Amino acid sequence: MLKHLKTLPGHQNPVYALANADEDGVFFSAGNDKGVVEWSLNTMAFVKVKMPVQSSVYCLHNYNGRLFIGERSGAFSIYDFAAQKVIARINAHTKPIFNIQTVKGKNELLTTGEDGTVAVWSLDDFTEIYRFQVAYDTVRAIAIAPNESEIAFGCKDHLIRIYNLADYSLKQSLEGHSLPVTALAYHPTGKYLLSGSRDAQLKIWSLPNYELMEIVAAHMFTVYDIAFHPTLPYFATSSQDKSIKLWDAENFKLYKILSLEKAGIGHTHSINKIIWSNDGKHLISTGDDRQVMVWEME
Template sequence: MKLTHLHTLSGHQNPVYALANSTQTGLFYSAGNDKGVVEWSLDTMAFVKVLVPVQSSVYAMHIYGERLIIAQRSGVILVFDLSEQRVIAQLAFHQKGVFDLKTIAHKEELLSTGEDGQVAVWSLKDFSLLYHFPVLENTVRVIAISKDEKEVALGCKDGLIRIYNSDDYGLLRVLEGHKFAVTALQYSPEGSRLISGSRDAQLKIWGLPDYELVNNIPAHMFSVYAVAFHPTEPYFATCSQDKSIKLWGASDYKLYKILSLEKQTEGHRHSVNKLLWSPDGRYLISTGDDRQVMVWGFEA
């Protein structure tokens, strides 16, 4: 297995918080504390264009069909149509920053959440607000959707993971284990586990369907900001406030690779905020507070 630095893409003027793949092969998007969403090419390893200007920092992006959904610190969510190259909807409900977005495809619903502790449920047909419910008094940081789309996991500032039924958004169970805010959450592609990361620098592995805690990994020195499973190979990557990216085995939980300036590899100079695998699994893309977007080549 190899993970090799290929290119560093510069141009952002401020920290970068969000990454998303395009529906077009070889393109992806980045955004953060800048004035716009940037489109990049993996084929040329170069800047393509500023896709859409934004009024406030972008904390999350999510792709659904030909729509790029953009969550902002202002609470406003933009829906950008990639085929029409224009904003087709502005979703206003949240009074504070929106930290994550996910879709439930079979229901054609978009979920949004963030600093106000509320989850909003939107129709992907007409972008109307269908439902909203409070989760806690302060921040919900991250959303994960189970493989069968029947369960929604929310990583919360109080260190708890709350699992909801996607049919009626009823609370199913609460997972206790992390000491501090849950900042990363991802169901495994085959649907047998949920992995959570936190400000306590730990990774916790929860076995489905009962969410029993099956493993705890002291993964990083500081907050874990993303967990990203490879699309086809049995690995997942994590990134952290400690400036490192780590690659783990998805079945043995063994640490296979550390990308960090401290380990004399290429790496980020500040907190690494987001990771993204290209759909074909050939590239891992990372970004963070150093304003750089780094592209890594992957070979199993």
């Protein structure tokens, strides 16, 4: 299913963020190093430090030829690949930014984080369009429904809040987790919403009614990320328990555990972020051990 292919060293501090480039075989990582690093899957090697940053990076988001970098300072930067430079840096929040997403149909960018607000930005000129308070503490996760009808926010107060994307009105609050919600993902067809939490559980909410279909005791500690494979019926989860798990996206059967304990190779600390490569051939993981690991689909 998945096997270890390469460990890419180089970061000197914990890594929190990963993003694919538009071109296949290129991805970026960032964390406490004060720089965004470019890597090649073709050569399995470090390429260069793409750009310096002024504070730790907690999220990266690539969209339409631009890389958005969310910082601990509450600012985000926009790197334009065509111009090969940072074209703007915006002081968006008073506290760290934990997540950045784009609403393609509305040409809008969303930022959120520790201050509990969500800011909506125009992708044309990066002016602020709207801002609303989702929670009175950290909002860590954002998931946008595949049809862009709604958006889910994972909050520190244990709740998942669902908003209509048309007007950013609150649609529903889901109570199920006992601790902060740290990861969210919609099934690619939009038939359910997956949530992960500091309570180490995965919860599966059926759509459109938000009924709790299933509870999976997924990990030993916090579920930090959930990533659906781009074409195959699988999803992966990563955790504070130093493991990555591969699951069936239809029946939630566990296929594989990737960890030092189980496989003899793996991360030695919390795994903060996972992404699939654009072509789905590789899973990339990173975390507090400062390593970037590449896993290959067999």
